[in-house]
Amino acid sequence: MAANKGSAGAVLIIKRDVGGGEAGHHGGAWKVAYADFVTAMMAFFLLMWLLNATTEQQRSGLADYFNPTIVHKSGADGDDIEIGVRHAITENLPDSEKAGDFEQVAKQVQDALTGTGAESMQMSNLLRHVVTRMTDEGLVIEVTDLTDEPLFVDDTAQARPVLKDLASLLARVLKGTRNDLAISGHVRAYPETLVSSPVWALSDARAHTMRNLLDQAGLPDRRVQRVTGYADRKNREGNPMAPANNRIEVILLR
Secondary structure, three states, rough: HHHHHHOOOOOOOOOOOOOOOOOOOOOHHHHHHHHHOOOOOOHHHHHHHHHHHOHHHHHHHHHHOOOOOOOEEEEEOEEEEEEEOOOHHHOOOOOOOHHHHHHHHHHHHHHHHOEEEEEHHHHHHHHHHEEEEEEOOEEEEEEEEOOOOOOEEEOOOEEEEHHHHHHHHHHHHOOOOOOOOEEEEEOOOOOOOOOOHHHHHHHHEEEHHHHHHHHHOOOOHHEEEEEEEEOOOOOOOOOOOHHHHEEEEEEEEE
């Protein structure tokens, strides 16, 4: 009986270890860090795969898509010229082969080249060289000499920085279309006293310079259907020796 009483009177103590603060949750933080690490590695390997599986032109297109607003080009004075061409201009132009609406395509190209897409004073100054007009053949984009800023070095076919910037702008805008192109060179008249006039060779060489610049800027050369030199036969100004007669015409064909 005594033994039984002693057993019945015993006190059983149960000790529970209850952690406080972060002690009860320290096991979950590493899972979040690990998930972030796995996500980063997946993104890295996806990037490596894309670099290996795409062409240079495709990579350039991807880069343009994610950086659509400003293209920096070095100007004649070494300063960057901001060429602002919006996604709506380069990415959303309707495909003329599907839509069959050349006028709509041409209108958006015209808007891009008459200041609608300009985002800086540099851009506005650049577009002073550009005049557009509609003809039966298509949309004519004239890139013209200014008295204070010619497109070429003296009487040569060597492009000045301003023409390189303009060619980059045209290539960027025209990439949004699929129509073929024609390029023509025009020069001012020279004095009749010259023994040998350079007008034919010079207009042809300048037209080919523009074709090369567009190609270097990423516009597929196969879209150019013809390159023509018109010498001084189609003057833009009444004065045949006016600088405005020095121009390159890029025609978006119907």
